[in-house]
Amino acid sequence: MSQEKIIAVKNLSKKFGNFIAVNDISFDVYKGEIFGFLGANGAGKTTAMKMLIGISKPSSGEALVADFDVNFQAEMVKKNIGYMSQKFSMYDDLTIKENITFFGGIYGLSRNQIKEKTTQLISDLGLENEVNKLVGDLPLGWKQKLSFSVALLHEPKIVFLDEPTGGVDPITRRQFWEMIYAEAHKGTTIFVTTHYMDEAEYCDRVSIMVEGKIEALDSPKNLKQQYNVTSMNEVFLKLARNIE
């Protein structure tokens, strides 16, 4: 893995009135790594992520994503990232093919590129028979795989996944992580939030957020050593307890 920084966060904060959702966090993400962004519900993960993808303005601090400043160059940031949100967000009333065409289109792909990508994506996912089905009629697991692939359509440098595997069965989760590995292997940086601690084990490095702050950041192996436990789950519980 290279040591080239692709995300550089410095003293980033977000306040909503008196409530500090993200409190002065700093960290770096390196090119090509799978970076796990962990935390309990309400710890500020999603808020932090929204600042990095340019849809929420930081209250203070700065962050460079793919060498662009989220404060001033949010639109350039967006050209270089893919995003898959926690809420499944494709159009239920469009078919698989139509969704791909639409998202490809707004990322500026040409009709020909879209055609190629569609064929490739459909065959990768084995959805040949479902191409003209409405997305709303697909099982959740397929929807999520599809939305991951769509987030990668424009070949972004980084892809942000916000709790991508919520509510799916273990087999699908496994397949999903295989897709993530494959993509990381191609050199795409993966930034993923999750609260499944077993998934944290799959990451190259993880950060753990508690009450708006990053309390720990290292590889899963080092973290387990540091806290002298055998699983990430225990690391997490220890951290959370310390705070209380």
Add this chain to the structure above:
Amino acid sequence: MKTIVFIIQKEFRQIFRNKAMLPILFVLPFVQLLILSNAASFEVKNIRFSYIDQDHSKASRELISKFQASDYFNIIENFASKKEANLQMQKGKTDVILEIPNHFERNLLTDKKTNLSVSINAIDGAAAGIENVYISQIINSFNQNIKSQLYQYNDASYIQPQSIISIPSFWYNNTLNYKTLMVPGILVLLVTMLSLFLSAMNIVREKEIGTLEQINVTPIQKHQFIIGKLFPFWILGLVILTVGLLIAKLVFNIPILGNIGLIYLFTSVYLLVVLGIGLLVSNYTETQQQAMFIAWFFMVIFILMSGLFTPIESMPDWAQKITLVNPISYFVEIIRMVMLKGAVFSDIAKPFSIIACYAFVINSLAVWSYKKTN
């Protein structure tokens, strides 16, 4: 530009995919145009007329037959007592009661003076005013007749009374066909309602289902997104207008004296105003429910204060000023001028330029207030 095409394509797909919406978009407006255009008239006719004849004389019968002969009145009943008549009025069965007192004829002949009493249900004040005019016209002509008849036979010193003949002429619509006003008017309302509701709901709908967030992380530019979103509704508005004009011409036989191109030119700018308002509403609301209520609120005000159903001149000054920001009032005025009076561009230049400025201001506000970040 290319990006916009993708959005437009997607919007059209979504519109045509929702089978429950299609009849609302393409059938309902025309059914309403066909039906409601016939209903919207202030003409006062079929007035339900009752009388109490306590005189039972030749004169009283003659007076009643005059009401019978009039097109405006339908004779409902001959009541025996005032009390019964009043009860029927309270029940809403009769609008006007004429009471002919005892000795009506005798008083007329001997004292040259007699009286009548008329009761009118005046809840609808405007209609009551007109009913009153009709009634006094009939009584008056009855009176004139008696005068000339009786004088000629009985009175040597007969002097013909003076009279004023009024010759009404109704320009631009000489048969007083209410549909010539209402068909274009209701068409305007339908086009406006459809485009306002659809555009107000559209973006907030994506907010609610979460797809807007997905759009916001793409490098798409604000104006591309907004143009792409609104263009399909703009087209839809023009399609509804076209079908509506065809219905106006073929079914209702409404004259189109002016240049039809002017109507399209104006409508295409006007729709930008309506869509811009919808977009503004969409930007400032969180749920479709809120968006709909606000759109509804403005729509009711726009409709009732457009001058289509009630005259703007009768409103107080401050209310007349409000109509200056009501886009529908301009549309109603212009479609009337072009279709019925054959106005040319120079006649409508002023309202046209107002609407054009309006469109510019509203859409700048809408684009400005649409935020990809928060």
Add this chain to the structure above:
Amino acid sequence: MKRFLGFIKKEFYHIFRDKRSMFILFGMPIAQIMLFGFAITNEINNVNIAILDKSKDSETQKIINKISASQYFHIEQTINSESQIQSIFEKGKVKAVIIFENNFSKNLQTAKQGKVQIITDATDPNIANTITNYTNAILLNYIQEVNKTNIPTYSIDTQTQLYYNPELKGVFTFVPGVMTVILMLVSAMMTSISITREKELGTMEVLLVSPLNPLQVILGKVFPYVFLSIINATVIVILGVFVFGMPIQGSLFLLAAESILFIITALSLGILISNIAQTQQTAMMMSLMGLMLPVIILSGFIFPISSMPLPLQIISNIIPAKWFIIIIKAIMLKGATIDIIWKETLILIGMTLFFILLSIKKYKIRLE
């Protein structure tokens, strides 16, 4: 029952927590009634007209004075020739031109007949017709006075009594009308949207698998809106009485009962819509596009139903708003009691039952 109450509580929380919607629900009806009560009237007042007096004698001057003194007209300008009419009509400055013929006064005295021409811009036939009528009335009134002084005459003294609204206030028709439109649309829209919203969010499934039976779910969803609509209706009536001087001749209790009945009718229509529609968008477009214009035009709110062509008079019977307008006008202005409006009341009850039965039928089909 306890569960059911808990459920209703949840619905209230939903509504009251959303400050913006609360503001919309209560603020808008008030704003509308104030605006329309003051601004809208179908009376014709201060219509701009022009005079073309070719005779310019003392008699035409007297008539012009009478016209100018009337509240109906405002003499915007005097013109000198017919050729100007076209252009002032096209500019839309005046709605009518009244023309006195040459030698009007002389003709009146010698030929006993003077001619007046009333030319109106009939693109709005409503205004044109009314202007003509009012002008005629002024002319008639004038000539009667003249004849009275000139010669002994037979006279019929007509005493006109204007029942229920002696000052011919437009407000008396508009307040009940606006109240009806608001209650109808707000109630139907609110219920249809709140039910389809749960369908769209998938929470309806959760409610349906709960131990509450489907009827309770629907009742629970609708109940808060009954409550809200009653508040709205009360506020509107209070404004009508204290701001616009509407009388309440009949029983307040009856008025309240009938209003609640109508609210329930509108809500049950909302339930029916939500059963047909799958998405909020469809529900809203159905209730707005489908209800708005028919309720405004076919209910008798603005246009007298008795003047409509027969087929439309028949169609107007299926508009619940028509019956409610008859009922509230009868109670507030005529002091009617239930034995006068029982028929209208029964029709509303019948419609409500029809909507509810149809919804239940549709509902079962959907659950299969």
